[in-house]
Amino acid sequence: MGMKTLDEKKILNRLFEYVGNMHIHSTSSDGTKSIEDIARIAQKTGLDFICFNDHNTLKGLHDGKEGWYEDVLVLIGIEVNKRCNHYLAYDVYDIIPDSDSNPQQVIDEVNRQGGFGFIAHPFERGSPFIDGGHGFTWNDWTVDGYVGISIWNYSSDWKGKAQSILTALYYYYNPGDAIRYPNYKTLERWDTESQKRKIVAIGDSDAHDYTFKRGALSWIIFPYRFLFRAINTHILLTRPLTRNFKDDKLRVYSALKKGNCFVSNDMIGDSRGFRFFVRWEDKEAIMGEEVEFRKGMILIAESPKKAIIRLIRNGKQIKSIMDRVLRYEVDEKGVYRVELLRPVFFKKKAAWIFSNPIYVR
Ligand SMILES: [Zn+2]
Numbered sequence: 202m203g204m205k206t207l208d209e210k211k212i213l214n215r216l217f218e219y220v221g222n223m224h225i226h227s228t229s230s231d232g233t234k235s236i237e238d239i240a241r242i243a244q245k246t247g248l249d250f251i252c253f254n255d256h257n258t259l260k261g262l263h264d265g266k267e268g269w270y271e272d273v274l275v276l277i278g279i280e281v282n283k284r285c286n287h288y289l290a291y292d293v294y295d296i297i298p299d300s301d302s303n304p305q306q307v308i309d310e311v312n313r314q315g316g317f318g319f320i321a322h323p324f325e326r327g328s329p330f331i332d333g334g335h336g337f338t339w340n341d342w343t344v345d346g347y348v349g350i351s352i353w354n355y356s357s358d359w360k361g362k363a364q365s366i367l368t369a370l371y372y373y374y375n376p377g378d379a380i381r382y383p384n385y386k387t388l389e390r391w392d393t394e395s396q397k398r399k400i401v402a403i404g405d406s407d408a409h410d411y412t413f414k415r416g417a418l419s420w421i422i423f424p425y426r427f428l429f430r431a432i433n434t435h436i437l438l439t440r441p442l443t444r445n446f447k448d449d450k451l452r453v454y455s456a457l458k459k460g461n462c463f464v465s466n467d468m469i470g471d472s473r474g475f476r477f478f479v480r481w482e483d484k485e486a487i488m489g490e491e492v493e494f495r496k497g498m499i500l501i502a503e504s505p506k507k508a509i510i511r512l513i514r515n516g517k518q519i520k521s522i523m524d525r526v527l528r529y530e531v532d533e534k535g536v537y538r539v540e541l542l543r544p545v546f547f548k549k550k551a552a553w554i555f556s557n558p559i560y561v562r
């Protein structure tokens with residue numbers, strides 16, 4: 202630990218961080234509030250950008266609803282497919298036809314329009330109380346051309362935990378316990394695929410203000426304002442957003458495509474200020490970037506608060522410390538990422554931050 206060197210200060214000082222909530226449903230599909238109302242909630246919760254992914258519609262986009270709403274940048278994508286292989290697409294202009302049985306067709310169509318996308322809730326486990334117990338999984342891993350995977354989806358994880366009345370009630374009253382750690386299978390798949398090529402991780406909410414009904418009783422699980430303080434995606438830019446909508450949209454999307462972003466569980470604490478980068482000679486690269494291996498490269502992870510910092514190479518943990526800063530001299534090529542955990546209750550820990558990898562090729 203100790204004093205920061207000038208170089209570290211330099212990279213930290215020239216990055217601008219924006220916090221966003223991704224994968225939101227509005228009244229354009231099965232959400233329960235309008236884009237305007239949801240933007241207002243985002244403003245109150247202090248978010249910088251929100252991304253909508255209504256099912257099989259771009260109504261909001263075609264109605265001209267993208268733009269700045271006070272301090273919140275509203276972007277509109279789409280969620281494609283019905284029973285399986287849900288895909289979150291961005292920067293597209295025309296509806297993408299469903300192809301549950303051939304998700305490659307969906308990915309290709311998104312790319313043909315100049316857009317990009319993420320695999321959503323790939324290992325989702327259904328809940329007997331929602332959608333008749335159906336889990337909307339991703340079934341085809343032979344696909345290519347997608348930018349990344351959502352590694353942490355609040356609504357989906359909650360559903361997977363609510364398997365009985367008792368557990369549903371428990372997780373309703375202890376909503377933080379539903380997201381102690383993302384789905385292991387998703388992380389494993391991400392680690393495996395990212396050894397072949399860059400795979401960007403995002404986190405999302407899948408917010409609907411979903412109403413859970415049991416006889417005469419009903420609960421809203423979970424309100425937008427709650428989910429906006431749970432799983433978020435933070436992007437890092439080299440210059441601030443300008444309020445020029447076209448330019449800002451391009452740059453937010455570009456940071457997401459490049460993986461200059463990290464995923465946080467903001468129920469654990471404010472994660473603004475987290476950084477993960479590599480330094481060698483007089484050069485630096487941040488998460489999401491691919492660099493050529495050189496002797497003397499140092500990986501540095503900086504946490505806004507003391508945390509358990511785990512360094513993972515090619516899916517395997519190689520170092521774990523309890524501190525605010527982790528340093529590691531890179532001794533071999535690999536896909537390096539960090540995950541941070543914080544103690545929540547006695548010996549229980551909860552995952553807090555997941556970096557995107559630095560790819561040392
Ligand atoms: Zn979905």
Ligand SMILES: [Zn+2]
Nearest residue numbers: 224226280407
């Ligand atoms: Zn969804």
